[in-house]
Amino acid sequence: MQRLRARFAEVRRHVSVVDPVARWWGRQRLRMKLTVAAALATVAIAVPPQLTRYWQSVLFFPVGVYMLLALGLNIVVGAAGLLDLGYVAFYAVGAYTTAVLTTTHGWTAWQALPFAVIFAMVAGVLLGAPTLRLRGDYLAIVTLGFGEIVRIVAQNSGSLGEARGITGIAHPGKLVGTDFELLPLPYYYLTLVAIGLAIVLMLRLTRSRVGRSWSAIREDEDAAEAMGVHTFTMKLWAFAMGASTGGLAGWVYASKVSFINPDNFPFFFSVIILAAVVLGGMGSIPGVLAGAFAIGFLPEYLRNAAAGAWLTDRLNTLTGGHVNNITEYRVLLFGLALVAMMVFRPQGLLPSRQRAAELAEAPSPEQAMTVVTEAAEDALVGTEGAGREHGPAPPAPPGAGTGKAVTGRAEPAVPTRPRPATSKGPTHGDIVLELADLTMGFGGVVALHRVSIGIERGGIFGIIGPNGAGKTTLFNCVTGVFRPTSGAIVLNGRSIVGRKPHRITEAGIARTFQNIRLFPNMTAVENVLVGADARHRTSVPGAVLGLPRHRREERTGRAEARRLLDYVGIVHRADDLARNLPYGDQRRLEIARAVATGPSVVLLDEPAAGMNPTEKRALIELIRKIRGSGLTVVLIEHDVGLVMGVCDRVAVLDFGEKIAEGPPAAVQQDARVIEAYLGTTADAP
Amino acid sequence: MLRLINFAHSEIFMIGIFASLFAMDGLGIDVADSPKKGLALAATLVAVMLAAMLASGMAAVAVERVAYRPLRRRGAPRLAALITAIGVSLFLQELFAARYGREFLGFPRVLEKRRLFEFHGADIRTDKVLVFGSAIVLMVCLDRFMATSRLGRGVRATAQDAETAALMGVDIDRVVMLTFFLGGLLAGAAGTLYGVFFEAARYDIGFLPGVKAFTAAVLGGIGNIRGALLGGLLLGLLENWGATVLGGEWKDVFAFSVLVLVLMFRPTGLLGERLGRARA
Numbered sequence: 026m027q028r029l030r031a032r033f034a035e036v037r038r039h040v041s042v043v044d045p046v047a048r049w050w051g052r053q054r055l056r057m058k059l060t061v062a063a064a065l066a067t068v069a070i071a072v073p074p075q076l077t078r079y080w081q082s083v084l085f086f087p088v089g090v091y092m093l094l095a096l097g098l099n100i101v102v103g104a105a106g107l108l109d110l111g112y113v114a115f116y117a118v119g120a121y122t123t124a125v126l127t128t129t130h131g132w133t134a135w136q137a138l139p140f141a142v143i144f145a146m147v148a149g150v151l152l153g154a155p156t157l158r159l160r161g162d163y164l165a166i167v168t169l170g171f172g173e174i175v176r177i178v179a180q181n182s183g184s185l186g187e188a189r190g191i192t193g194i195a196h197p198g199k200l201v202g203t204d205f206e207l208l209p210l211p212y213y214y215l216t217l218v219a220i221g222l223a224i225v226l227m228l229r230l231t232r233s234r235v236g237r238s239w240s241a242i243r244e245d246e247d248a249a250e251a252m253g254v255h256t257f258t259m260k261l262w263a264f265a266m267g268a269s270t271g272g273l274a275g276w277v278y279a280s281k282v283s284f285i286n287p288d289n290f291p292f293f294f295s296v297i298i299l300a301a302v303v304l305g306g307m308g309s310i311p312g313v314l315a316g317a318f319a320i321g322f323l324p325e326y327l328r329n330a331a332a333g334a335w336l337t338d339r340l341n342t343l344t345g346g347h348v349n350n351i352t353e354y355r356v357l358l359f360g361l362a363l364v365a366m367m368v369f370r371p372q373g374l375l376p377s378r379q380r381a382a383e384l385a386e387a388p389s390p391e392q393a394m395t396v397v398t399e400a401a402e403d404a405l406v407g408t409e410g411a412g413r414e415h416g417p418a419p420p421a422p423p424g425a426g427t428g429k430a431v432t433g434r435a436e437p438a439v440p441t442r443p444r445p446a447t448s449k450g451p452t453h454g455d456i457v458l459e460l461a462d463l464t465m466g467f468g469g470v471v472a473l474h475r476v477s478i479g480i481e482r483g484g485i486f487g488i489i490g491p492n493g494a495g496k497t498t499l500f501n502c503v504t505g506v507f508r509p510t511s512g513a514i515v516l517n518g519r520s521i522v523g524r525k526p527h528r529i530t531e532a533g534i535a536r537t538f539q540n541i542r543l544f545p546n547m548t549a550v551e552n553v554l555v556g557a558d559a560r561h562r563t564s565v566p567g568a569v570l571g572l573p574r575h576r577r578e579e580r581t582g583r584a585e586a587r588r589l590l591d592y593v594g595i596v597h598r599a600d601d602l603a604r605n606l607p608y609g610d611q612r613r614l615e616i617a618r619a620v621a622t623g624p625s626v627v628l629l630d631e632p633a634a635g636m637n638p639t640e641k642r643a644l645i646e647l648i649r650k651i652r653g654s655g656l657t658v659v660l661i662e663h664d665v666g667l668v669m670g671v672c673d674r675v676a677v678l679d680f681g682e683k684i685a686e687g688p689p690a691a692v693q694q695d696a697r698v699i700e701a702y703l704g705t706t707a708d709a710p
Numbered sequence: 711m712l713r714l715i716n717f718a719h720s721e722i723f724m725i726g727i728f729a730s731l732f733a734m735d736g737l738g739i740d741v742a743d744s745p746k747k748g749l750a751l752a753a754t755l756v757a758v759m760l761a762a763m764l765a766s767g768m769a770a771v772a773v774e775r776v777a778y779r780p781l782r783r784r785g786a787p788r789l790a791a792l793i794t795a796i797g798v799s800l801f802l803q804e805l806f807a808a809r810y811g812r813e814f815l816g817f818p819r820v821l822e823k824r825r826l827f828e829f830h831g832a833d834i835r836t837d838k839v840l841v842f843g844s845a846i847v848l849m850v851c852l853d854r855f856m857a858t859s860r861l862g863r864g865v866r867a868t869a870q871d872a873e874t875a876a877l878m879g880v881d882i883d884r885v886v887m888l889t890f891f892l893g894g895l896l897a898g899a900a901g902t903l904y905g906v907f908f909e910a911a912r913y914d915i916g917f918l919p920g921v922k923a924f925t926a927a928v929l930g931g932i933g934n935i936r937g938a939l940l941g942g943l944l945l946g947l948l949e950n951w952g953a954t955v956l957g958g959e960w961k962d963v964f965a966f967s968v969l970v971l972v973l974m975f976r977p978t979g980l981l982g983e984r985l986g987r988a989r990a
Binding site: 367 | 776777792794796798800801802803808917921924928962969970
């Protein structure tokens, strides 16, 4: 065991040899990166003609095709964090589309090309639409099933050649004076062009609203949804993009080899591509390319090298096998590599910065705590009423001096969006958000019972109540996490009951969470940008083509995000990862993110939880400032002192019913409120 | 139970099948031997099954030690654990492929496959009775164990909230190991039954049953033993009904489609607790 451990440490040291390379790459400026990329591209273009035909064909398949597929799968697994174990299905769809169109229908390969890509994309959407609501493991198993379905369908369908497959698939016709036929080199170049396109596509997407949405989904899907990310649409796009890349690879492959059968598309092909992505580093383009190159090239190299024969012998001794070719051990080694990578270097050989942070480190204690409280909460929702949280905190001592409060700089404008015609701007007495007879029951438990609250535009409205009074449930109903059993919720004169959380965010309600839910491995400015993206429209086509609107939105969005960070007083940490911010700053960042969505109402769920008196005073200033910018603030709070100090109006909930509403001073004197907080003498212990 | 898909479970099952084969070999039973009877049969079956259960159980524990524990210690995301599981699964498959070849290995026939009686047109054969009976017995044992024993409580507590369980004095490592061991034991028993029934073993034999087992578990509701039993029963019935309607070669397609449909409409399974409802 001791020896084994020493061995492990050694392995780790060896593997980390690439670290300086990765760090160096991370430090380089764009020009240097472009130079390196251009140099590599030159090698990729100039060297292959010097090679023998055998190696040229190896460079086409497996190497080139693997690289293309790995880039496609990387969109799904690396960018959006969706584990797809049936990726081969899209490759198969592309290949079979080409095969059927060129043989049965007599099309040319070039004519079949767009259809191979589109059909694969359609397959991606068909698989994605019903299943993308599933999370993690379930999605993995369903995609695996889908991959098998596609293969079995091909195997059993007469028109797809059954197990015999399809022969005589057309080669592409002449292009720029080059004959394709069976020569490997032209196909290699074709693949190279496709890889280049895929890289550009990927780069453009990651630096856009789309890429940010993917990161946000990967980090915290619920929070992303609450910030207005169309999680479903974005995941579907990831699937569609990945699938169409797979389809393209299928087309190249089928038109080159001109013969395919179901055995070309086994389950383990998906795993190989996954291994390439994982080995290189999920989400990292250079990493994924390197990983795919290694996985495609090494077995072929070893097959033809003395080292391969030696390795085969060693492996035979180790396993007690009697295999005479290293390729027989290929899958075994891939399996081993997957385990070893995840155990020793989960971020991959050439990791992307963000994924390295996600995969390498254990969650910090605060995050671990968040997980615990959240789990406890999950268990408790549905039986609201059980005692949780600490009781109402004593009023904060009235102290002078605001500590490190928000500086009184000229206040930047808070983003707004054109208001619906029904609203008349912040005039007094104008109700922005109205709840009428809101009732929410979980099974037999009624968490909210006929609660009616009208919230005036431009005010600060507090909702207080003892533990389990239904405060957070109220927020969850308003933000669309729960659909209320009955009652109405009207925002700016429009009903928002039953809308999806991201739609409600777009309609003008933004929230923060009781336990902070930032996107921990994105920078502060990126976190705010995700919020700002709720007002942006750019989707995949716009980002890929770099349309003017996309550029404009990126430019103004970034400037705005910095302004907002300045607004809440943490602009100096704009480029730090959210997880590295101190607790108070995380709360501020969450508020900035919520304000960035351009809401008319901001819901703050216990913003002062865990804050010290100095931080609380700064928070009060911030809340006033937000109101000063013309927004309406609704906050749930336990700190009675804070609520009484900052709110214009307060509603008190107890056991799901509103027992009082009015100006703070009046509410404080209300007999029922006192009873709810202190208990009647009969109840008192 | 641990909210983790163990892809390597298929291979633990495969190891159970191989272990049964070797155990029979070890008992000196040859492919040419005639089926056993009475007490000799019972003794052989029990011995073989115990050997297989032990082998699979140990293998499962080993897999946990090597592949899962380091990840759990580090608090790695689930995606990482899933990828590791796939890695282990491939490794074990190929290890057996390299060692025992890629062809089917035959099993000796221990149990005479005699027709006992006919029930509404279905043949009730000895081997079928054995498989069904053993499954029920094992399920009841497991259900009782989980419900009443100290370790079973620990497992259930860990499944719900590992951190709190740890704070309450539950040794998580031990519980996880135990869970894997139990899973391995059952897979081993299933391996023996599979071997006796189908009388063949091959390196990739675990893949389909593994996926099906998962489907059954999902169908019934993850983390719910009775649900898993119900799911298994339902899947078996549905699949064979599908096969008669659409033709045998579409059987697996049918099974996967059922999985997709179930997950679409009831993502937590038929008897599953209502996960994912109470978020945010």
